[in-house]
Amino acid sequence: MKLNRLKCGLTQGELAEGIISVSYLSKIEHNQIFPSEEVYNLIFKRLGIDIEEELQLNDFVLEKKCRTWFHALLLGSEKDRLSYLYEDIKKPFSRAFIHEYGSSVLRKGR
Template sequence: MKIGDRLKLTRLKKEMTQEEVAEGIISVSYLSKIENNQVTPSEEVLHLLYQRLGIDNLFNERMNELMKQMMLWHKAITDKNEWKAVEMYENLKKMIEYFNSHFAPSRRKSGGFFRSDVE
């Protein structure tokens, strides 16, 4: 499920308006764009919106998405779909870089959660 879809679904389940969710964080029009998957919010904005809506554990959500993509990459490799495997590998490198830059507590010392320097 995309971020915008999850935010909108949660907002509707909690019977909140866009105005209530956006207040003090972002504009209503920007929230609308997020909910319609037209823009991707910063991690800070996403964290604040998740907090407002009572959505827990952004880290676990991102980790689950990463694991799902790794399983799809493995399938492409075992299916000998070289084009798809290369495409998935490039996508995974970006996801790992993003994960390390947003979630690794001491990435300067350890290089992050995952090594992305393997070629």
């Protein structure tokens, strides 16, 4: 989220204004707390992020990484390469990612 805020040229105060406190936003950016879906939606809207588009992009990237890993398995790649690819696939499934996207994804039956 911080990266998107900086890309938009916004300070924490500007992004948080009328939605949440600056200290709360700071905790979100540092993955110390996970706000409600409503707060995420308001922040994403202010940042100009289309949540559906982001989810589709994430799906595309994940599928590409899985295909690369699968091909590496078929080709008998070295264990270190396979482990690296597997760990790269697992990254988006951190607690923050699941909290951030999980409820909306599950609700839509994806």
